[in-house]
Amino acid sequence: MVHGLVMFSGGLDSVTATHLLRNQGLKIKALHFVLPFYSGLGSSYKEVRRYADALGVPIRIEEEGEEFLDMILDPAFGYGKNANPCMDCRIARLKKAAKIMEEEGASFIATGEVIGQRPMSQRLECLYTVEKKANLQGILLRPLSARLLPPTKVEEQGLVDRERLLAISGRSRKVQLEYAREHGLIHATPAGGCLLTHADPARRFNELVSHNQKISLNDFKLLAWGRHFRLSPLCKIIVSRNESENGILEKIVTAEDYFMFMAEIPGPVAILRGICTDDEISVAASVLVRFSKARNSGTVKVKVFHKENTFIREVESANDQYCQAIRI
Numbered sequence: 001m002v003h004g005l006v007m008f009s010g011g012l013d014s015v016t017a018t019h020l021l022r023n024q025g026l027k028i029k030a031l032h033f034v035l036p037f038y039s040g041l042g043s044s045y046k047e048v049r050r051y052a053d054a055l056g057v058p059i060r061i062e063e064e065g066e067e068f069l070d071m072i073l074d075p076a077f078g079y080g081k082n083a084n085p086c087m088d089c090r091i092a093r094l095k096k097a098a099k100i101m102e103e104e105g106a107s108f109i110a111t112g113e114v115i116g117q118r119p120m121s122q123r124l125e126c127l128y129t130v131e132k133k134a135n136l137q138g139i140l141l142r143p144l145s146a147r148l149l150p151p152t153k154v155e156e157q158g159l160v161d162r163e164r165l166l167a168i169s170g171r172s173r174k175v176q177l178e179y180a181r182e183h184g185l186i187h188a189t190p191a192g193g194c195l196l197t198h199a200d201p202a203r204r205f206n207e208l209v210s211h212n213q214k215i216s217l218n219d220f221k222l223l224a225w226g227r228h229f230r231l232s233p234l235c236k237i238i239v240s241r242n243e244s245e246n247g248i249l250e251k252i253v254t255a256e257d258y259f260m261f262m263a264e265i266p267g268p269v270a271i272l273r274g275i276c277t278d279d280e281i282s283v284a285a286s287v288l289v290r291f292s293k294a295r296n297s298g299t300v301k302v303k304v305f306h307k308e309n310t311f312i313r314e315v316e317s318a319n320d321q322y323c324q325a326i327r328i
């Protein structure tokens with residue numbers, strides 16, 4: 001049995017929050033959520049496990065699926081600067097955490113949130129809204145700002161010593177950094193939000209939504225990887241950027257997609273997705289060649305898999321101007 005769960009990203013704030021509680025002798029379990037971009041790809045999330053191990057706490061990793069997609073397509077609280085529905089995302093994750101809390105027999109959920117640290121989701125009124133919407137009033141503990149907030153049930157009952165928690169507010173991370181240094185804590189470099197807060201994936205997401213009535217989890221997953229090009233309103237091609245992405249695209253490709261790679265030399269791979277003409281298959285192959293070592297080799301062979309069929313396209317590299325014009 002554990003006393004509490006900590007929403008754990010492995011970043012400075014969640015590592016500090018976990019240590020503050022662990023240091024009081026509480027039994028803590030780290031709970032890490034994986035965005036659907038990365039879920040189902042067989043990753044072991046080594047880094048985040050390493051940070052939890054260093055704190056001496058067990059970790060539970062939860063991969064998010066279709067439900068995340070429903071939420072991001074229609075967030076009740078809207079988006080942040082890019083395609084990040086932070087308020088809805090936090091509420092949804094806390095609701096899931098509440099179920100896990102019951103399963104684990106825990107009494108509270110803690111986060112590394114700090115009052116006023118992020119403009120949208122960590123304003124004081126937003127913290128209250130999130131805990132109300134997640135039905136976690138009195139149960140959600142923010143150890144880094146706890147002494148500036150009303151006491152939770154576990155503080156009132158004496159399970160958690162409020163006096164040993166912090167009273168941080170604002171954007172500076174000075175106190176957490178000093179705490180981490182003092183206690184020899186290791187943590188991830190602050191990233192400032194997930195992929196959805198970044199301009200490129202957000203643009204791809206908006207572009208996808210503008211072309212597709214129905215978006216699958218697999219479409220969504222693909223947004224995080226490769227270079228994306230729009231060949232027509234009905235189809236797009238995604239070309240891997242390095243060897244590790246070759247393996248990832250091989251895992252993401254579906255039976256309906258065209259899968260392409262260089263027939264005679266190692267190089268990038270590509271997924272051609274959607275309804276496409278025979279000409280568009282050749283154009284896609286020429287875009288793939290542009291990102292291979294054979295881009296200046298004249299006509300080269302590209303192998304294409306589609307359903308039960310395998311065939312070769314002989315094409316020259318697409319030119320840079322064209323690739324730039326169709327890049328998403």
Ligand code: SF4
Nearest residue numbers: 084085086089193194
């Ligand atoms: S930054 Fe991304 S993962 Fe974090 S709350 Fe916002 S949408 Fe969710």
